[in-house]
Amino acid sequence: MTPDEQQLAEGFLFTDQYQLTMAQLYVEQGMHDLPAQFDYTFRSYPDYGKHQAGYCVAAGLGWLLDWLDRSRPTDADLELLASHESATGERLFRQPFLDWLRTEVDFTRVSIRAIPEGRVVHPNEPIAIVEGPLAIAQILETSLLNHLNYQTLIATKASRVSEAGRGRPVLDFGLRRAPGVAGNAASRAALIGGADFTSNVGVSHVLGHLPKGTHGHSMVQVFMALGGGELEAFRKFANAYPDDCVLLVDTIDTVDSGVPNAITVFEELRAAGHEPVGIRLDSGDLAYLAIQAARLLNDAGFPEPGIVLSSNLDELAIWQILRQIEDEAPSYGVDPAAL
Incomplete structure (x- = not known):
C-alpha cells in the first residue's frame, strides 16, 4: 500500500460498514448523543483441539489507545463515504451525517476502563468498559475488538508456552507465518504473554527489547x-x-x-x-x-x-x-x- 492507502485502511475507517450505517441511523433519529455503555467480554477460553486454555491474558489495549489518539475522520475519508451509493443509486451516507462526522466525532469523548495488559482474565467478565455518546462508541467497537481479541489470543498462547517451558527462555519466531503486518501485534502480544524475546526486529526496538535469532x-x-x-x-x-x-x-x-x-x-x-x-x-x-x-x-x-x-x-x-x-x-x- 502507498502511505495514503495505509492511512485510509488503518485510520478512522478501520471499522465495519455496519458501524457507520448504525451511527447514521442514530444521528438521523437524534439518538447519537445518548449516553451508552458497551462491555467487552469473551465467551470461552481458546480451544486448541487436543487441549483447552483455562485462562486468558489481556493484551492489545496499548495499541488500541494509540489508534484512538491518532484517528479522526479526514477529508479523504469523508469524500469516500460521500461516494457510497444505495441499491437505487442514491447517496448511502447523507450530508448531515457526514457533517456530524466532520465536526463531532472525537474519541476523547469516550472513556475506557480496562484490565491492564498482562493480567489474567476469564469469560463473561468485562475486560473493557466503554462509555460515551452512543454513535461514537458504536463506531469504536470494531477497532476495539480487533486490537484486543487477536493480541489476547496470542498473549494467552505465549503464556501457556512459557509456563510449559518451566522457566526456560522462550523466543517468539512467528513473524514469517503471521497474517501480514498483524505479525507486529503478535510479536508484541507474545512479549506481554511471557516470551522473553522475539525475532521481530522492528517491534523489538519499538518496545525496548533486543531482537534474537540464530541463522537459517x-x-x-x-x-x-x-x-x-x-x-x-x-x-x-x-x-x-x-x-x-x-x-x-x-x-x-x-x-x-x-x-x-x-x-x-x-x-x-x-x-x-x-x-x-x-x-x-x-x-x-x-x-x-x-x-x-x-x-x-x-x-x-x-x-x-x-x-x-x-x-x-x-x-x-x-x-x-x-x-x-x-x-x-x-x-x-x-x-x-x-x-
Whole structure:
C-alpha cells in the first residue's frame, strides 16, 4: 500500500460498514448523543483441539489507545463515504451525517476502563468498559475488538508456552507465518504473554527489547552450493559473530555432521578467547536429538552452551519433549536439569 492507502485502511475507517450505517441511523433519529455503555467480554477460553486454555491474558489495549489518539475522520475519508451509493443509486451516507462526522466525532469523548495488559482474565467478565455518546462508541467497537481479541489470543498462547517451558527462555519466531503486518501485534502480544524475546526486529526496538535469532538452513545450503560445506558455513558464521554464536545443526545430519562440526568450531572459538552460546535443533525427534547433542557437547568439554529447540512448538509439544528428556536423558549420562 502507498502511505495514503495505509492511512485510509488503518485510520478512522478501520471499522465495519455496519458501524457507520448504525451511527447514521442514530444521528438521523437524534439518538447519537445518548449516553451508552458497551462491555467487552469473551465467551470461552481458546480451544486448541487436543487441549483447552483455562485462562486468558489481556493484551492489545496499548495499541488500541494509540489508534484512538491518532484517528479522526479526514477529508479523504469523508469524500469516500460521500461516494457510497444505495441499491437505487442514491447517496448511502447523507450530508448531515457526514457533517456530524466532520465536526463531532472525537474519541476523547469516550472513556475506557480496562484490565491492564498482562493480567489474567476469564469469560463473561468485562475486560473493557466503554462509555460515551452512543454513535461514537458504536463506531469504536470494531477497532476495539480487533486490537484486543487477536493480541489476547496470542498473549494467552505465549503464556501457556512459557509456563510449559518451566522457566526456560522462550523466543517468539512467528513473524514469517503471521497474517501480514498483524505479525507486529503478535510479536508484541507474545512479549506481554511471557516470551522473553522475539525475532521481530522492528517491534523489538519499538518496545525496548533486543531482537534474537540464530541463522537459517539456507546459510548452510548457500555454502554447500558454492562448493564448501557445513563446517565452512559454521566457521564463517562464528568468525562474524564470535561472542553470539548459535549454530543450526540439523541441515544435513544432526548427530553425525551438525554437532561434530559445531564442536570443531566451538574449539576454535575457545582457542581464540571466545565462548560459544549454543546450538539449535529445528527438526526430527527434538527430545532425543537434544539428549544426543548434550552428550556430545559434554564429552567434548562444552557443558555450558545452550540447546535451542524450534519447529511447531506449542505448550503440549514442549511438555512432551521435557517429559521425554526426563525419562531418557539419564540413560545417556545426561542430567535432564541441564537441558
